Amino acid sequence: MAVVFGRAGGAGTATPTIPPLVGARRARRRFGDRGFREITRAAGLSLVVMVAGMAAVMVHAAWPSLRRFGWAFITTSNWDPVAEQFGALPFIFGTLVSSLLALLLAVPLGLGAAIYLSELAPRAVRPPVTFLIELLAAIPSVVYGLWGIFVLAPWLRTWVQPALGHTLGFLPLFQGPPYGVGMLAAGLILAIMIVPFITAVSREVLLAVPRTQREAALALGATGWETTRVAVLRYGRSGLIGAILLGLGRALGETMAVTMLIGNRPEISFSLFVPGYTMASVIANEFTEATSDLYLGALIEVGLLLLVLTLAVNGMARLLVWSVGRGPTVVRE
Amino acid sequence: MTTTRWRQRVSSLMAILTAAAAGSVILPLVLIFGFLLWQGAAAINVDFFTHLPKPVGEVGGGMANAIIGTLILLGLASLLGLPIGILGGVYLAESRDRRLPWIVRFLADVLNGVPSIVIGIFAYTLVVLPMRRFSAVAGGVALAVIMLPIVVRTTEEMVRLVPASLREAGLALGVPEWKVVLRVVLPTARAGIVTGAMVAVARVAGETAPLLFTAFGNRFWHQGLDQPIAALPLQIFAYAIAPYDDWHRQAWAGALVLIVLVLAVSLMARLVTRGRVGAVR
Amino acid sequence: MADGITVTKLNAWFGPSHVLHDIDLAVAPRAVTAIIGPxxxxxxxxxxxxxxxxEVVPGARVVGTVLQEGQDIYSPGVDPVEVRRRIGMVFQKPNPFPTMTVFDNVAAGLRLGGVRDRGVLNERVERALHAAALWEEVKDRLGKPGAGLSGGQQQRLCIARALAVEPEVLLMDEPCSALDPIATARIEELILELKRDLTIVIVTHNMQQAARVADATGFFLLGELVEFGPTSQLFTKPVDKRTEDYITGRFG
Incomplete structure (x- = not known):
């Protein structure tokens, strides 16, 4: 070998002076390690500060309304900015009803699609369909709203609502003139929006069910569906409930599409044909018009209620999704 | 024997039912894209990309200011959200602290579920109230807050994917830990982190609600970061609920442009990881 | 000379489990010391x-003294980064940095240590690649990704990377376990070449390998050093019954 490896002093000779292991560079290096650690920690902490700050700032801004109305804020239904009387019940009602309606439609479809994609579909079908459903989740809310106003609502008005009125009109649910926009339209658009989300999360939950569970059932002579029902769905049950709750969380806070389709009338009615109003919509519509501190405070209090509601639902959902298999993972939204 | 056949039938039936469910999940996608292409393509023209909106009553004009506004807002949001998000993600992946990482992780997930309109209120009280003015900065802050948890969690996952052996190789060379993280670990995870960042950008590009009372919208060209600024989603919303046919046409055109933007960013995000998957595994 | 390593009463833990018990061992300078055991x-x-x-692994702990060049690397105030600069390491699986070229991989330790001078880098990289017997194979592809080399070449690249910072000691943790016999033979040749300038400690699960390359060999069992001595003696006339059982394959 032409070049012999060796230290700068020359190969083979003993190093005359032994430099100490404790060097002057150590202090600087320490500084680098410590500094880097502190900077990243500060970034992590900023998230904590932000969430805490968000809660504090909102409570502060909502304070005039919180003090003035107390519990009456959520139990009365008179929303009158001119007289400065604020009761948010119709919005709470609208949010809950439209979200539950959406769940009613989205859960069977979403779970069905997830089961199909993770268990029953031919292998070749899975990736493209999964991809399409992911695309659906990427469509912005305002685009759903636009489509809802110009395609969905007219369709409901001219076809669906008259048909429902004729056949099921004896139910209070389907009474009233067909406007197109209203609770039904809002529930439907919400269902369309959260279904890809429920499908995606449920599919991940199902994929996390260990293979051995499936094989055990198959080895007992179970059919494809029986395997799914007995081994997979039962194992992933809490995760699936979590997926549904995550969908509910989204529906509760969804703003634009609902604002464009629900009709924006603060009214509590049993009929799905009648326009309603949601918490998110009232904030979207009235926030820039709120001139007095009390009015602004009332709107921010609605926002706080929405925050608390979604936090509760999401918190439960995360715990349930985490409980299946892999622990905390990133849930793409 | 008959029970077996019955069971097989049930199984096939369920396969068909779930397939139908999957089909009906995709149906709206087909419908929405169909209408977007049909209505949007008909309304789109060069003016749309180069002109300001016309005053009420006049036909024509475009959304050039809103397209630029959206790009500015996305730039601002990335500038604020990405560095903090990436550093936060590195913190979660690298830290040996006991309690704080758990709290940060939990809050990131919590923040991810907070409705975007509530984030809008937060940005309003944080930026608009003190400045006494709607502004591009306020809109950027709102979008950055929405991006943050996504960036934090994907960065954490990607940094964790970097094999411990590379970190050890760096340390064994007598390189301080922070340099190993910056020069070895992060470059190895780069593709994944870039993907996460792009997913976050795609997610906020179409956000409307948090901009309503932060960026506010503007009918004119960009006038400075401390001024209200136009954004494509805001413009689509305003035009969709207005009673003018020409505006409705423009709303469809705007929606088509917005969706192309969002999908382009999402697709790029996928390509980035596909090309570089070998680097991490 | 004082170039060797003297280990006294070394104990190590992973969390609660005590994995090394009172190890005493002296590594001779400019020689190969092998560590074997199940x-x-x-x-x-x-x-x-x-x-x-x-100690890089969370929860890991060490107590004891390890003298290198007459200094205890565990005495308070010693910078672990400086220790690792002098005592390099090669790992079981080749782990070149995937984002770096062949050249950058070898230069990594120098660059991260603050060496900027292109001339110095070129010279040290070439010297390290020669020393790792890799120069002829990669001299035309220094700009290609290091991960594109074969397994054996990757491992020699990692050796070159360790050598480039000019350590006094090279630790090798089963460096051939992921390699085929031909690549293994090249690494073994290399080890014999390197020991003229370096103190080498090699862990191996392969007794033949220890017999081929090592001057001294230590046998570990259940966290204890059972026997340590010149390789020829350990393999032909082991003192301890357990060593004999192990080297004759009558073990476990």
Missing amino acids: SGCGKSTFIRCLNRMH
């Missing part, structure tokens, strides 16, 4: 204690 016997932990890599 898997889980603590041999990898031992070698990782010699350049303070053990």
Whole structure:
């Protein structure tokens, strides 16, 4: 070998002076390690500060309304900015009803699609369909709203609502003139929006069910569906409930599409044909018009209620999704 | 024997039912894209990309200011959200602290579920109230807050994917830990982190609600970061609920442009990881 | 000379489990010392204690003294980064940095240590690649990704990377376990070449390998050093019954 490896002093000779292991560079290096650690920690902490700050700032801004109305804020239904009387019940009602309606439609479809994609579909079908459903989740809310106003609502008005009125009109649910926009339209658009989300999360939950569970059932002579029902769905049950709750969380806070389709009338009615109003919509519509501190405070209090509601639902959902298999993972939204 | 056949039938039936469910999940996608292409393509023209909106009553004009506004807002949001998000993600992946990482992780997930309109209120009280003015900065802050948890969690996952052996190789060379993280670990995870960042950008590009009372919208060209600024989603919303046919046409055109933007960013995000998957595994 | 390593009363833990018990061992300078033993016997932990890599794992702990050049690397105030600069390490699986070229991989330790001068880098990289017997194979592809080399070449690249920072000691943790016999033979040749200038400690699960390359060999079992002596003696006239059982394959 032409070049012999060796230290700068020359190969083979003993190093005359032994430099100490404790060097002057150590202090600087320490500084680098410590500094880097502190900077990243500060970034992590900023998230904590932000969430805490968000809660504090909102409570502060909502304070005039919180003090003035107390519990009456959520139990009365008179929303009158001119007289400065604020009761948010119709919005709470609208949010809950439209979200539950959406769940009613989205859960069977979403779970069905997830089961199909993770268990029953031919292998070749899975990736493209999964991809399409992911695309659906990427469509912005305002685009759903636009489509809802110009395609969905007219369709409901001219076809669906008259048909429902004729056949099921004896139910209070389907009474009233067909406007197109209203609770039904809002529930439907919400269902369309959260279904890809429920499908995606449920599919991940199902994929996390260990293979051995499936094989055990198959080895007992179970059919494809029986395997799914007995081994997979039962194992992933809490995760699936979590997926549904995550969908509910989204529906509760969804703003634009609902604002464009629900009709924006603060009214509590049993009929799905009648326009309603949601918490998110009232904030979207009235926030820039709120001139007095009390009015602004009332709107921010609605926002706080929405925050608390979604936090509760999401918190439960995360715990349930985490409980299946892999622990905390990133849930793409 | 008959029970077996019955069971097989049930199984096939369920396969068909779930397939139908999957089909009906995709149906709206087909419908929405169909209408977007049909209505949007008909309304789109060069003016749309180069002109300001016309005053009420006049036909024509475009959304050039809103397209630029959206790009500015996305730039601002990335500038604020990405560095903090990436550093936060590195913190979660690298830290040996006991309690704080758990709290940060939990809050990131919590923040991810907070409705975007509530984030809008937060940005309003944080930026608009003190400045006494709607502004591009306020809109950027709102979008950055929405991006943050996504960036934090994907960065954490990607940094964790970097094999411990590379970190050890760096340390064994007598390189301080922070340099190993910056020069070895992060470059190895780069593709994944870039993907996460792009997913976050795609997610906020179409956000409307948090901009309503932060960026506010503007009918004119960009006038400075401390001024209200136009954004494509805001413009689509305003035009969709207005009673003018020409505006409705423009709303469809705007929606088509917005969706192309969002999908382009999402697709790029996928390509980035596909090309570089070998680097991490 | 004082170039060797003297280990006294070394104990190591992973969390609550005590994986090394009172190890006393003296590594001779400019020689190859092999550590053998069944898997889980603590041999990898031992070698990782010699350049303070053990403590990188969360929950890991070390007590004892390790004298190198007459200084205890575990005495308070000693910078582990400086220790690792002098005592390099090669790992079981080749782990070149995937984002770097062949050249950048070898230069990594120098660059991260602050060497900027292109001339110095070129010279040291070439010298390290020669020393790792890799120069002829990669001199035309220095700009290509290091991960594109074959397994054996990757491992020699990692050796070159370790050599480039000019350590006094090179620790090798089963460096051939992921390699085919031909690549293994090249690494073994290389080890014999390198020991003219370097102190080498090698962990191996392969007794023949220890017999071929090592001047002295230590046998570990259940976290204890059972026997340590000149390789020829350990393999032909082991003192301890357990060593004899192990080297004759009558073990476990």
